[in-house]
Amino acid sequence: MIALLQRVSHADVHVGSQQVAEIQQGLLVLIGVERGDTEADADRLLDRILTYRVFSDDNDKMNLSLKDIHGGLLLVPQFTLPADTRKGTRPSFTPAAPPEQGEALFAYLVSQARIKHPSTAAGHFGADMQVRLTNDGPVTFWLQTH
Numbered sequence: 001m002i003a004l005l006q007r008v009s010h011a012d013v014h015v016g017s018q019q020v021a022e023i024q025q026g027l028l029v030l031i032g033v034e035r036g037d038t039e040a041d042a043d044r045l046l047d048r049i050l051t052y053r054v055f056s057d058d059n060d061k062m063n064l065s066l067k068d069i070h071g072g073l074l075l076v077p078q079f080t081l082p083a084d085t086r087k088g089t090r091p092s093f094t095p096a097a098p099p100e101q102g103e104a105l106f107a108y109l110v111s112q113a114r115i116k117h118p119s120t121a122a123g124h125f126g127a128d129m130q131v132r133l134t135n136d137g138p139v140t141f142w143l144q145t146h
Contacts, residue, residue: 001145003031005141006029015127020129027073028133029075031109075123077106082095083095
């Protein structure tokens with residue numbers, strides 16, 4: 001599984017004209033599910049997301065995690081993250097999990113996140129979403145389970 005973490009001061013997701021998710025300070029995380037990913041991968045990735053130290057402490061050092069600051073977590077499925085871009089000018093999506101597997105693992109990740117971190121919001125799998133964010137820093141990190 002892949003997670004693209006973006007430290008934000010605000011982020012929201014719209015499907016059509018309806019807002020479906022919103023957070024203030026926290027992390028917007030784009031999630032890509034790859035072929036062969038499992039619930040164990042989702043669990044490991046979630047633990048890293050919640051404890052990854054990307055927020056500044058009193059000495060302006062990145063020593064605080066999302067859990068430490070009690071920030072918002074916005075999970076957004078993005079099937080294009082696992083794309084193979086090594087050749088040519090058109091991405092190949094063969095590394096991405098099939099839609100059924102991707103949707104099931106994303107739903108599992110969201111359910112586990114809501115148990116471990118109640119301030120969790122999520123986009124809609126398979127929807128045409130408009131994601132708006134104010135990246136704080138900017139600070140962006142790529143996490144991958146494989």
